Amino acid sequence: MSEYSFDKSVDMFTRATKVIPSGISGNKNPAFAVPGTFPYFAERGEGCKYWDVDGNEYIDYLLGYGPIVLGYNYKKIDEAADKQKKMGSAFNHPTERSVELAEKMVEIVPWADWAVFGRNGSDVTTYSIQIAREYTQKRKIIMAKGAYHGSHSWCTPGHGGLIDEDYRQVLSFTWNDATELEDLVKANEGDVAAIILTPYHHPAFADQVMPAPGFWADVRRICDENDIVLIADDVRAGFRLDIGGSGEYLGYKPDIACYCKAIANGYCMSSAVGRDKLKNAASKVFFTGTYYTSAIEIAAALATIEELQATNAIEHMMKMGTMLQEGLKAKAESHGLQVNITGPPTIPYMSFSNESNFRRSQLFSGEVAKRGAILHPHHNWFLSYSHKEADILKTLDIADECFGIVKKEFGS
Amino acid sequence: MNKALILANLHLHAVLPRLEELVKLDSEAKAIAQKLNLSIKFLVRGGPSVVLTFKDGNVTANTDGEGKADIGLLFLSCDQLNALFTGGKAIPIPYKGIIKIGAMKHFGKLTEMLTKYLKPSDEDMKDAAFRAKHVEMSLMTGLSGAITIAKYDTKMQKVVNHLPDGTILFSVLPDGPYANVSVERKNIIVKNGFIENSTTTLEMNGVDLAADMFADKLDTFAALGAGEIRASGLLTLGDEFNALVDRVSYYLV
Numbered sequence: 001m002s003e004y005s006f007d008k009s010v011d012m013f014t015r016a017t018k019v020i021p022s023g024i025s026g027n028k029n030p031a032f033a034v035p036g037t038f039p040y041f042a043e044r045g046e047g048c049k050y051w052d053v054d055g056n057e058y059i060d061y062l063l064g065y066g067p068i069v070l071g072y073n074y075k076k077i078d079e080a081a082d083k084q085k086k087m088g089s090a091f092n093h094p095t096e097r098s099v100e101l102a103e104k105m106v107e108i109v110p111w112a113d114w115a116v117f118g119r120n121g122s123d124v125t126t127y128s129i130q131i132a133r134e135y136t137q138k139r140k141i142i143m144a145k146g147a148y149h150g151s152h153s154w155c156t157p158g159h160g161g162l163i164d165e166d167y168r169q170v171l172s173f174t175w176n177d178a179t180e181l182e183d184l185v186k187a188n189e190g191d192v193a194a195i196i197l198t199p200y201h202h203p204a205f206a207d208q209v210m211p212a213p214g215f216w217a218d219v220r221r222i223c224d225e226n227d228i229v230l231i232a233d234d235v236r237a238g239f240r241l242d243i244g245g246s247g248e249y250l251g252y253k254p255d256i257a258c259y260c261k262a263i264a265n266g267y268c269m270s271s272a273v274g275r276d277k278l279k280n281a282a283s284k285v286f287f288t289g290t291y292y293t294s295a296i297e298i299a300a301a302l303a304t305i306e307e308l309q310a311t312n313a314i315e316h317m318m319k320m321g322t323m324l325q326e327g328l329k330a331k332a333e334s335h336g337l338q339v340n341i342t343g344p345p346t347i348p349y350m351s352f353s354n355e356s357n358f359r360r361s362q363l364f365s366g367e368v369a370k371r372g373a374i375l376h377p378h379h380n381w382f383l384s385y386s387h388k389e390a391d392i393l394k395t396l397d398i399a400d401e402c403f404g405i406v407k408k409e410f411g412s
Numbered sequence: 413m414n415k416a417l418i419l420a421n422l423h424l425h426a427v428l429p430r431l432e433e434l435v436k437l438d439s440e441a442k443a444i445a446q447k448l449n450l451s452i453k454f455l456v457r458g459g460p461s462v463v464l465t466f467k468d469g470n471v472t473a474n475t476d477g478e479g480k481a482d483i484g485l486l487f488l489s490c491d492q493l494n495a496l497f498t499g500g501k502a503i504p505i506p507y508k509g510i511i512k513i514g515a516m517k518h519f520g521k522l523t524e525m526l527t528k529y530l531k532p533s534d535e536d537m538k539d540a541a542f543r544a545k546h547v548e549m550s551l552m553t554g555l556s557g558a559i560t561i562a563k564y565d566t567k568m569q570k571v572v573n574h575l576p577d578g579t580i581l582f583s584v585l586p587d588g589p590y591a592n593v594s595v596e597r598k599n600i601i602v603k604n605g606f607i608e609n610s611t612t613t614l615e616m617n618g619v620d621l622a623a624d625m626f627a628d629k630l631d632t633f634a635a636l637g638a639g640e641i642r643a644s645g646l647l648t649l650g651d652e653f654n655a656l657v658d659r660v661s662y663y664l665v
Contacts, residue, residue: 010638010639013634013637013638014638017631017634017637017638021631021633021634022631022633022634022637023631023633023634023637023638024633024637025633029633029636029637030636030637031633031636031637031643031647032647035636035637035639035642035643036639040637159571159655159658163567164566164567167570205646205647205648356611356646357578357611357612357645357646358645358646358647359644359645362644362645378647
């Protein structure tokens with residue numbers, strides 16, 4: 001198998017560093033993947049594939065860190081967006097598309113009574129905790145250790161530009177430990193406004209952990225007994241487990257749920273939906289942004305949800321994801337390597353069983369990228385509706401060769 | 413958060429121990445140190461202490477303040493000690509070994525040389541050999557300083573809480589210097605030198621790049637993307653620890 005080079009990516013990065021701090025900011029900076037053996041800049045996409053600026057083609061399992069749920073350049077969604085573009089997008093007012101999408105969200109999420117729209121996940125996770133504070137008139141927020149809820153100052157995993165007060169009211173507990181959570185609530189009795197959790201635990205730089213039996217029921221009970229708003233941060237997993245939100249798949253019903261990523265197939269959209277009891281509190285939180293009501297993205301979200309429903313895309317992604325998970329495990333075992341495959345089939349992640357420092361993962365992912373697939377070493381992967389059996393089989397062929405390289409370098 | 417206390421800890425536990433490297437890297441410093449076969453204890457009331465032992469031109473710094481001392485110097489406050497390190501006037505109380513106090517003139521020469529390496533002039537930095545020594549001492553100052561930051565800086569407790577266990581190898585390519593850090597249950601140990609099989613590896617491509625990094629003139633993420641710094645292994649350990657190292661420069665301006 002021939003190997004890619006990344007010369008133009010690196011040149012472009014050098015150019016970028018002259019005018020952009022870090023060259024590329026946040027989690028898309030090359031430092032978070034495998035610098036030197038990973039693409040830095042994309043050029044175009046089609047289906048489940050994209051091409052970088054060097055012209056290298058990839059079967060993509062990162063999909064823009066999640067938003068591409070149907071496929072790159074997906075015709076029906078782009079047509080819906082184009083149709084709205086011709087009518088206009090950034091008006092003084094929202095368009096009818098906003099009302100239509102809110103109606104759609106309330107229709108598909110069984111417990112939801114209202115919906116609002118932002119542009120990124122952080123917009124709606126922050127908005128949700130503000131609603132909880134307004135509703136409960138309490139201060140503290142509880143999250144799981146290592147969970148990611150966005151880049152705003154109360155929850156960013158970054159270090160720069162923060163003051164103690166930014167996160168002083170944010171507490172954390174160990175995922176799946178309902179006793180620790182309950183103790184934390186008791187220790188802060190009368191002061192906890194919200195518990196915000198992802199549907200299952202999907203931190204970066206770690207295996208994914210599904211909820212233990214009874215965990216979500218315990219969380220719901222603790223919230224109900226203590227007048228705490230339960231927020232589901234479904235930004236990453238939303239619409240990849242169930243069209244009604246991940247709670248339908250995992251058996252919980254939050255008070256507010258946040259969606260982004262898969263909601264509009266790559267158009268920048270996010271949404272929070274909530275129960276009727278929180279609607280007044282939600283109305284009191286000043287929630288706006290220059291582009292929050294822009295109609296192109298809202299039209300794309302409507303079309304995306306309809307297409308996910310019409311094609312039964314989640315079932316297809318589950319099937320392809322299972323094929324990928326089982327195939328990777330078999331290929332690894334054929335080389336005498338043990339891997340952990342964690343998370344649901346549509347959002348899998350793989351690590352090597354006998355290491356905690358990611359060196360095998362980094363070598364594997366870098367070699368896979370050089371041969372035409374993106375399997376991130378530190379972040380969970382995503383399936384899309386455009387991944388077909390042939391793509392999975394080709395990926396497994398690439399993985400087979402790269403497992404051999406890992407075996408040669410590290411032994412078993 | 414007590415800024416004076418943190419600064420005093422940095423001065424005694426991150427800066428002064430660099431005499432260990434100074435006498436190895438600079439023959440003139442070694443010659444001076446050879447005149448000092450004794451130990452000196454710096455003690456700050458309500459603050460840190462350190463015992464520096466000079467023997468045969470080598471220096472060892474005991475940062476837990478334990479050990480026999482021939483000369484004892486008491487500073488009445490952290491501010492008084494800090495003034496000594498920042499160009500102000502501060503006369504400690506010699507509470508032990510007053511008859512040997514004349515040896516302090518040699519010690520003063522060593523600290524002047526240390527300052528020259530840790531706060532170099534633009535002129536000095538034009539010399540490649542000087543830059544290499546500056547980088548080695550700056551590397552150890554920054555890494556050792558992280559111990560103080562982790563212990564005392566309340567702003568950084570979030571970082572400390574996220575600090576995973578493991579070892580980090582810091583390498584300046586192609587031939588060093590090297591330093592290594594061990595973290596176990598938030599307890600940090602810093603040592604000079606290379607280690608095998610580190611959990612995390614951070615390799616800096618050359619002394620000049622490292623010098624820029626320690627002078628806070630380098631966009632680290634840009635350097636990582638460009639391959640000028642190579643990070644591998646448990647990146648979260650490197651990231652969290654570097655946040656502590658970054659904080660050292662807030663105090664040691």
